Amino acid sequence: MPPKPSEDQLSRRERQIMDAVYALKQATVTEVVEAIDDAPSRTTIRTLMRILEEKGHLKHKKQGREYLYLPTRARTRAGQSAMRRVLETFFGGSLEQAVATHLSDPSADLSTEELERIANLISQAKKEGKP
Known part of the structure; x- marks a missing residue:
């Protein structure tokens, strides 16, 4: 193993x-x-x-x-682990701070479709009772 x-x-x-x-x-x-x-x-x-x-x-x-x-593991699982480390290291574990930082970056060129998908993910998380 x-x-x-x-x-x-x-x-x-x-x-x-x-x-x-x-x-x-x-x-x-x-x-x-x-x-x-x-x-x-x-x-x-x-x-x-x-x-x-x-x-x-x-x-x-x-x-x-x-x-x-x-x-040895799927890219998404490796990405989740890396994301947790980034959140802890740079944002004190706060996803909200990380998202706010990204959205305030002038080079973060998010399309309307991407913003809608993010909003839908947030809505879905609320429905599922995720804090």
Whole structure:
């Protein structure tokens, strides 16, 4: 049984690697190197992928001469965990403060449709009795 992914924050490079693996669904070291714009060496990527595996974020299987890496949990579950950490770290756990900060950012270009979907999500949460 692989270890549970740690709640430690990932480094910038580790996040880039995870983004590439999630985008590709599964990836070799070569594919990750090709997917990252300013990628470091293959050796560095291989080492970071091994570290991500040790942390429980990736698993691998043998494919020919290379390893094929897969995420250990769905992107949405990883995103939920990351969101909790961001809320705690930057907003004292307050989703309201996080949303207010985002909405007050002039570069946050939300469409009318996005705002309607957010309003509908809030309405649904109220109906379900979520605090």
